[in-house]
Amino acid sequence: MNMMTKATMLLLVLGTAACTNPNRLGGAAGAGAGGAGAGAGFDGGLAGSASDPTSPAYFSQAIGDRVLFAVDTSTLTPEGQRILDGQAQWLLTNADYRAVVEGHADEQGTREYNLALGARRANAVREYLVSRGVQSSRLEVISYGKLRPIEVCSNEACYAQNRRAVTVLSFSAITS
Amino acid sequence: MKKFLTLFIALILAGPVAAQNGPLRLTITDGVIEPITFAAPVFEAENAEAVQVVNNLNRLVAQDLAGTGLFREIPANAYISQISSFAQPIAFADWRAINAQALITGAVAVSGNQMTVKFRLYDIYSGQELGGGLQLAGTTAGWRRMGHKVADAVYSRITGEGGYFDSRVVFVAESGPKDNRQMRLAVMDFDGENTQYLTDSSTIVLAPRFSPSGDRILYTTYESGFPRINLLNVSNVGRQQLQTAPGEMAFSPRFSRDGGSVIYSLSTGGNTDIYRSDLATGQFTRLTSAPSIETAPSLSPDGSQIVFESDRSGTQQLYIMSANGGDARRISFGEGRYSTPVWSPRGDLVAFTKQNAGRFHIGVMRTDGSEERLLTASFLDEGPTWSPNGRVIMFSRETQGEAGTSALYSIDISGRNLKAVAVAGAASDPSWGPLQP
Numbered sequence: 100m101n102m103m104t105k106a107t108m109l110l111l112v113l114g115t116a117a118c119t120n121p122n123r124l125g126g127a128a129g130a131g132a133g134g135a136g137a138g139a140g141f142d143g144g145l146a147g148s149a150s151d152p153t154s155p156a157y158f159s160q161a162i163g164d165r166v167l168f169a170v171d172t173s174t175l176t177p178e179g180q181r182i183l184d185g186q187a188q189w190l191l192t193n194a195d196y197r198a199v200v201e202g203h204a205d206e207q208g209t210r211e212y213n214l215a216l217g218a219r220r221a222n223a224v225r226e227y228l229v230s231r232g233v234q235s236s237r238l239e240v241i242s243y244g245k246l247r248p249i250e251v252c253s254n255e256a257c258y259a260q261n262r263r264a265v266t267v268l269s270f271s272a273i274t275s
Numbered sequence: 276m277k278k279f280l281t282l283f284i285a286l287i288l289a290g291p292v293a294a295q296n297g298p299l300r301l302t303i304t305d306g307v308i309e310p311i312t313f314a315a316p317v318f319e320a321e322n323a324e325a326v327q328v329v330n331n332l333n334r335l336v337a338q339d340l341a342g343t344g345l346f347r348e349i350p351a352n353a354y355i356s357q358i359s360s361f362a363q364p365i366a367f368a369d370w371r372a373i374n375a376q377a378l379i380t381g382a383v384a385v386s387g388n389q390m391t392v393k394f395r396l397y398d399i400y401s402g403q404e405l406g407g408g409l410q411l412a413g414t415t416a417g418w419r420r421m422g423h424k425v426a427d428a429v430y431s432r433i434t435g436e437g438g439y440f441d442s443r444v445v446f447v448a449e450s451g452p453k454d455n456r457q458m459r460l461a462v463m464d465f466d467g468e469n470t471q472y473l474t475d476s477s478t479i480v481l482a483p484r485f486s487p488s489g490d491r492i493l494y495t496t497y498e499s500g501f502p503r504i505n506l507l508n509v510s511n512v513g514r515q516q517l518q519t520a521p522g523e524m525a526f527s528p529r530f531s532r533d534g535g536s537v538i539y540s541l542s543t544g545g546n547t548d549i550y551r552s553d554l555a556t557g558q559f560t561r562l563t564s565a566p567s568i569e570t571a572p573s574l575s576p577d578g579s580q581i582v583f584e585s586d587r588s589g590t591q592q593l594y595i596m597s598a599n600g601g602d603a604r605r606i607s608f609g610e611g612r613y614s615t616p617v618w619s620p621r622g623d624l625v626a627f628t629k630q631n632a633g634r635f636h637i638g639v640m641r642t643d644g645s646e647e648r649l650l651t652a653s654f655l656d657e658g659p660t661w662s663p664n665g666r667v668i669m670f671s672r673e674t675q676g677e678a679g680t681s682a683l684y685s686i687d688i689s690g691r692n693l694k695a696v697a698v699a700g701a702a703s704d705p706s707w708g709p710l711q712p
Contacts, residue, residue, distance in 0.1 A: 209614040211527045215547035215568040222545025251453040253675035
């Protein structure tokens, strides 16, 4: 119930944002301070219903827009590979979309190293998606290191959620 | 940014000052130090306009000195004799009787927005002046700088080392919740005063670094959407993107010692290496080429070597290589991970962050990795920066949990005198600039 309320509120907020930034479907990369997005999980909802398999909402909710990593690694887990198989399939079917893969780290580490680690994670995802047939020109990577946690407690329950790579969709209006 | 004052320093006394200092000398070592006791009677106000500032100035000098932990002030209510005039002879026996080892006297004159400060330092036990009298001139708005300069001169004459009070620190001012932190570049005096903001909070900024002369600042910004390095001119706050080697992300910049080039990290294809770019020509050189993460480079004072962190062994460790790249030798061998190395201004030590058994530490080691000493321990300490004289380290400390925030702390390299820097609001990523001219 709580989740539903939260989701609805986010839809309202992001719906407003979408008016000023029509090409972006959430995520931090284009959102200035990276404030709004950084992967609340419901970002895609503004662009359709999760029951519509061609919608970004379906991508983020039904397939999953993120994969998680073990401490200090960028190795994709079998679960992560399954999610990325779904992402790749979706991207191949919905060729009008591009994506920025955001790499993140938990707070247990120094800033510089975590930036580099986030870059490794984002690249692991990009490489996997490319290996599944997605054109590399449709994928960009960015790392936020430990600067944009989604969970704020200081224990493993939160850290596990923060060690992530999130695939943030955008329209590919300008095709190359 | 406003230039607060132009300072000049002149010897009051003509003629050569005795090169040989008196016996009052504090040699700073790692052992237990008995603080030098000093008395700093309120400076003489040479005219009515100076009355207000003398007390503030005098308190600032005392606060700077006592704040080092190397000096202890004798309170005014213990004084036997008073100093009513800068020119009057010193009754050394009266100061000796209250165990003052040093006496600082001064006089201030104010005219409109200009002021002059004179001061003398006396070695009570030898009954002599230590060094010559000094006179500083500047604007009344810049009175703190003059106070810091007086304190620097006292510190320097007694310890034989350079001071660090008249210096500035660039840092990241933080606000907002942990999952939506707003960050602005800011610069302040070393004691947290006179904060000025250099950027707004519209994008992520991190890890600013002063140039050796303090005129420019390098920092990492997400303003283009991706991490890039900006070069900011302190005097007019003008900024431009640094031309780096091509790559996905550029970060962790530092100036070369001559200020003419920048060493930094570049990530591409998930691999992070160290590069150098010449500021004038934009020409770049790749200095490392391992598939591991190489970052946080810092040059030796003579510019010949670079200390950096790498996880080529499996975890983050410290390495030293030639400033031109090539083979690197590992210098950290203790338990845990080592990161963010910074070469000391004296060249003898490397300060670092260490992560071990769930705790973070700021530490120092010699450049061959020997004599490692951990100075701090907390949930999260990171990012050391050296005072201009290499005696003090400032760093970020973050508290844990949902309400966790970051603050700046400083500590002597002896491990003593840990204290919070009085910054208004949360702060991280300090970079200590040079002693101001």
